[in-house]
Amino acid sequence: MLSDRLKAKFDSVIARYPLKRSAIVPLLLFAQDEIGYVSDEAVEEIARRVGVNPIEVIEDIGYYSMLHRQPVGKFHLQVCTNISCMLRGGEKIFEHCAKELGIEHKQTTPDGLFSLEEVECLGACCGAPAMQVNYDFYENVTPEKLDALLADLRKKDQGSRIKD
Amino acid sequence: MADYRNPMLGSPLEVKVLTRRFDLANSASIAVYVAHEGYQALKKAFGMKPDEVINEVKKSNLRGRGGAGFNAGMKWSFVPGQTTKPKYVVSNADESEPGTCKDRVLMEYDPHQLIEGIVIAGYAIQSHQGYIYIRGEYRYLMDILDRAIEEAYAQGYLGKNILGSGFDFDLATHTGAGAYECGEETALLNSLEGLRGYPRVKPPFPALIGLYGCPTIINNVETLSNVPHIISHGGDWYAKLGTPNNGGTRLFCLSGHIERPGIYELPMGFPLRQMIEDVGGGVWHGKKLKCVIPGGSSCPVLTADEIDVPMDFDSLARIGSMLGSGGVVILDEDTCMVKAAWRIMKFYAHESCGWCVPCREGTHWLKTLLERFHSDGGMPDDPDTALDVSYNILGKTLCPLGDAAAMPMISILKKFRHEFEEHLKLGSCPYEKRAVNVA
Ligand SMILES: Cc1cc2nc3c(=O)[nH]c(=O)nc-3n(C[C@H](O)[C@H](O)[C@H](O)COP(=O)(O)O)c2cc1C
Ligand code: FES
Numbered sequence: 205m206l207s208d209r210l211k212a213k214f215d216s217v218i219a220r221y222p223l224k225r226s227a228i229v230p231l232l233l234f235a236q237d238e239i240g241y242v243s244d245e246a247v248e249e250i251a252r253r254v255g256v257n258p259i260e261v262i263e264d265i266g267y268y269s270m271l272h273r274q275p276v277g278k279f280h281l282q283v284c285t286n287i288s289c290m291l292r293g294g295e296k297i298f299e300h301c302a303k304e305l306g307i308e309h310k311q312t313t314p315d316g317l318f319s320l321e322e323v324e325c326l327g328a329c330c331g332a333p334a335m336q337v338n339y340d341f342y343e344n345v346t347p348e349k350l351d352a353l354l355a356d357l358r359k360k361d362q363g364s365r366i367k368d
Numbered sequence: 369m370a371d372y373r374n375p376m377l378g379s380p381l382e383v384k385v386l387t388r389r390f391d392l393a394n395s396a397s398i399a400v401y402v403a404h405e406g407y408q409a410l411k412k413a414f415g416m417k418p419d420e421v422i423n424e425v426k427k428s429n430l431r432g433r434g435g436a437g438f439n440a441g442m443k444w445s446f447v448p449g450q451t452t453k454p455k456y457v458v459s460n461a462d463e464s465e466p467g468t469c470k471d472r473v474l475m476e477y478d479p480h481q482l483i484e485g486i487v488i489a490g491y492a493i494q495s496h497q498g499y500i501y502i503r504g505e506y507r508y509l510m511d512i513l514d515r516a517i518e519e520a521y522a523q524g525y526l527g528k529n530i531l532g533s534g535f536d537f538d539l540a541t542h543t544g545a546g547a548y549e550c551g552e553e554t555a556l557l558n559s560l561e562g563l564r565g566y567p568r569v570k571p572p573f574p575a576l577i578g579l580y581g582c583p584t585i586i587n588n589v590e591t592l593s594n595v596p597h598i599i600s601h602g603g604d605w606y607a608k609l610g611t612p613n614n615g616g617t618r619l620f621c622l623s624g625h626i627e628r629p630g631i632y633e634l635p636m637g638f639p640l641r642q643m644i645e646d647v648g649g650g651v652w653h654g655k656k657l658k659c660v661i662p663g664g665s666s667c668p669v670l671t672a673d674e675i676d677v678p679m680d681f682d683s684l685a686r687i688g689s690m691l692g693s694g695g696v697v698i699l700d701e702d703t704c705m706v707k708a709a710w711r712i713m714k715f716y717a718h719e720s721c722g723w724c725v726p727c728r729e730g731t732h733w734l735k736t737l738l739e740r741f742h743s744d745g746g747m748p749d750d751p752d753t754a755l756d757v758s759y760n761i762l763g764k765t766l767c768p769l770g771d772a773a774a775m776p777m778i779s780i781l782k783k784f785r786h787e788f789e790e791h792l793k794l795g796s797c798p799y800e801k802r803a804v805n806v807a
Contacts, residue, residue, distance in 0.1 A: 220499075220540040222454075223580060225562035230543045233504055254562070267564040267721075270504045270546035282505075286466045287665055288623035288697055290711050324548065324715050325466040325665075326505055329623040329695065330630050339507040 206249055210238050214253055224254040228264055232271055241275045269323075277312045277319030279357050281305075282336045285322050288329035293346075297333045298322050300347045304354060317361055318354075376473065377630040379647045383609065385597050385617050386590065387633045390477040396512055398519040401480040407525050409596035413488045414533040416599075421492040425595065427603030429615030434460055434551070434588030435664065435693045436768075437681040440595075446575035447493040447583045455495035456584040457486055458560065459592050461502040461509070462544055462551035465664035466715060467695025470619035470631050471589035475502075475509045478593070479516035483539065485592035487525065488599055490537045493585060497538050500589075501556055504545040513541050548719035552767045553586040555721065566723040567767035590619060590694075610636030614680035618694055622648040625655065625700035637678040644675065644698060651700050659699040659784070663692020665712050666772035668779035689779070704799035705784040706791055709777060710738035716773035727770035730761035734777055741788070745795040751788045755781050 213234055218227045228250060235246040242265055251258040265271045281301055285294040298320075302308055305318050312319040328334035331343025342353065376390055389395045389404050401407070413421050426441030447455060459482065463471040475482060486498045502510050517539055520526040528536045542560055544550045550559045554568035557579050578584025594616055598606045607615040614636040620643060623629050627649030634643065640660065644650065651657050657672040662679070667690040670677075677683050681691045699708060717731040734757055741750050754777065762774040781788070790798050 220542075223561060226542070226560060228562040229545050229559065233543055233545045256562075264562070264564060268504070268545035268547055285711070286715055287661070287708065287711055288467050288695075290708075291624040291697070291699065291703065324718060325464060325468075327463045327469045327472050327503070329467050329469045329697075330621050331469075332623055332629065336505060339505070341508075 206235065206246065207238060210235065214250075218253060225256050225260075227254055228256070228261055229268060232261070232265060232268075236271060240278075241272050275312070275316070278317050278361060279337050280319050280321065282321045282323040282326070284324065284326045284328070284332070284334050286325040286329075288325070289332040289334055292332040294333035296347065297335065297345050297350060300350055304351070317358070377628055377632075379628075379632050381638075381642070381647050382633050383617050383635050384633055385609070386474065386478070386481070386593050386619065389481070390473070395477045396479050396516065398480055398516065398523060398525075401478070402523075405600065406480055407484055407531075409599040410484050410487055410491075410525065411531060413491055413599050414531060414535065418492050418494055421488065421599065424603040425492070425598055428594075428598040428606035429603075429610065429613055430591065430594055430598060430606065431614060431681055432588055433590035433594075433618065433694065435465065435666065435690075437691060440587060440591055443575060443587070444489065444493055444585055446573065447495075447585060448576065449494070451583060453582040454497065454580075455493055455582060456579040457490045457493070457495050457498040458556065458579060458584060458586045459486055459498065459500040459589055460551060460553065460556060460586055461500050461506070461589045462548075462556060463506070463589070464503055464548040464551050465666060465693040465695060466712070467621060467623055467661060467664045467697045468693040469621050469623075470694055472506065472509060473631055474589050474593050474619070475506075475513060479513050480520065481593045481596060482513075482589055483516060483520050483525070485595035486539060487530065487537050488595050489585060489587065489592060491535055493583070495583075495585075496536050498540075499560060499579075500539070500541045501550070501560060502541055502543055503550075504543050507543070510541050510543055517541070547721075548715075549721040549767075549769055552769060555767065556586065557584065564721070566721055567769075569766065611678060611680045611683075613682055618679070618691075620647075620679070621695045622698065623695065624661075624698040625652045625703070626650070626698040627652050634679070637680040637683070640670075640675045640677050640679050640696075643679065643696065648698070651698060653700075656701040657698065658701045658703055659705065659708075661695070661697035661699070661776070663690050664695040665697070665715065665776060666690070666768075667692045668775050669783065671783050690775075702799055704742070704797050705780055705787045706738060706742045707797065707799070709780045710735065710742050712776055713738055713773060716769065720769060720773075724766040724770070726761045727765040727773070730757050730770065731773050733757050734773065741791060742797055745791050746788075748792060751781055751785060 231250045247261050251261045283298040309322050334343045394400050422444045430440045431437040547565050549555045550565040555565040559565040574584045609616050660670045684691045713734040717735040720727045720731045722728045758774040758777045761770040
């Protein structure tokens with residue numbers, strides 16, 4: 205079930221455009237933010253709301269690299285290895301993530317906590333090497349900073365599990 | 369924003385126009401903006417005829433900061449005055465050109481400057497609706513802009529009858545979801561219409577047939593952020609900040625093997641050598657310079673002997689490169705140019721939308737060839753094959769993404785051919801162990 209908050213957001217986003225289908229990509233991303241991935245239910249709901257066939261929504265999903273149809277980790281690590289980051293050790297950061305977590309590009313840890321993706325330029329080139337955890341930016345990353353970050357994220361997860 | 373370091377280190381050589389408010393506390397708020405000249409240009413513009421606004425922008429020699437450097441006022445003048453269709457203003461905040469991270473700070477520290485620029489552009493072409501197309505990864509910036517837009521509505525700088533002028537203008541953000549190609553203006557329009565971001569055949573140009581088939585201007589965030597300053601202080605004042613035909617200042621992003629990486633606002637035409645040595649503190653670890661990518665990964669590269677050049681559109685075109693998007697990437701003496709070329713081609717192969725054959729096939733061929741060449745030395749005719757593939761992409765694709773891959777490739781093959789030969793002779797990479805690219 206999509207939340208009421210999300211449905212209200214859908215309404216306000218669709219109202220921004222003279223043509224409803226313009227809202228497809230934003231709606232997909234907002235749905236994914238809440239659910240963790242783009243579910244069949246989300247596809248159906250978005251198609252219905254903007255008045256297109258579900259296959260047209262699915263077609264869009266295949267094009268945009270941030271959209272996925274399977275759950276990723278609670279903390280999705282996106283490490284840039286493009287030119288500015290490569291020149292300052294971005295590949296080493298990626299390898300360090302892979303080694304620490306025991307997963308590779310586009311894989312998720314068995315506990316569902318972390319997933320890893322090698323990504324293209326994040327627009328943080330002057331803070332290279334750069335990465336994003338979900339939407340948060342981390343810049344001038346070093347292997348040491350990365351270890352601290354991973355420990356921090358693990359702690360954060362425990363905190364939230366104890367709470368609920 | 370966890371551990372997000374402000375990349376604005378600053379340099380005494382900067383000329384601050386666009387970044388002048390960045391150091392103020394709460395610079396993104398409307399209160400600070402209004403207290404520091406904010407929305408004064410809009411008031412002034414409403415006292416001018418739309419054509420006069422366009423002429424002032426033309427006079428300023430403001431050229432597009434998204435990469436192509438087209439004269440902004442000229443672009444606006446192509447929008448038909450008499451039409452029954454609605455018109456649109458779209459700000460391109462897709463910023464994905466490797467090496468480029470300047471639109472990000474413009475939106476983070478001064479979102480109202482962009483909003484004011486968009487409303488003035490809207491008034492100039494008599495449009496009543498604008499969109500800011502933001503790459504999906506920049507979610508926190510969308511939140512900042514949404515808040516700023518809300519403030520602007522609340523204080524009457526957006527919406528109906530702005531400042532009692534009788535002019536109406538609505539503005540909304542729109543998020544992408546990961547696609548470099550959506551920065552290309554016609555692909556962006558398709559994406560904004562809810563389609564896959566495939567490019568459209570030009571002509572017709574968006575100024576005539578753009579969003580929803582209506583006249584549309586698309587400008588980069590930095591381009592539009594300049595507009596309030598041009599209206600406030602005049603096109604002549606702005607033009608004089610730069611070099612002939614290249615008005616104003618520019619946000620340069622210095623990255624790679626440089627001592628002080630960061631975003632610096634410098635006058636158009638600022639000498640590249642001085643930018644590297646004095647602004648950026650020189651090549652890191654006291655190393656020698658090997659190569660400069662002058663304006664994002666799409667530009668033909670420069671060798672260390674070519675850096676005595678003023679950084680403006682025309683001067684770089686004269687030496688066979690481009691000013692591009694302002695992303696200046698420094699490569700030190702120990703960098704392997706084959707590997708650098710491979711990484712850049714890997715990017716274009718990943719981002720090619722697959723719509724036209726030369727780009728879809730060519731970028732993958734280049735990536736695969738370079739990968740093999742770099743890992744096991746390759747075959748003697750590989751460099752010529754790569755050159756041949758590049759020339760079969762160049763100028764033969766629907767949109768410039770293909771050219772964006774071919775141009776750096778050709779320049780690296782020509783200017784650093786000896787490094788390919790070294791790999792061949794050695795059967796492996798001669799640079800791998802020398803590089804110190806630890807973070
Ligand atoms: C593959 C490709 C990607 C592009 N990406 C961007 C981008 O991220 N941001 C941008 O402003 N322009 C980008 N451009 C340039 C736009 O097509 C367009 O020229 C620009 O937005 C026009 O604005 P300007 O005249 O103010 O520069 C890209 C072009 C190509 C071919
Ligand atoms: S190259 Fe890594 S953020 Fe731009």
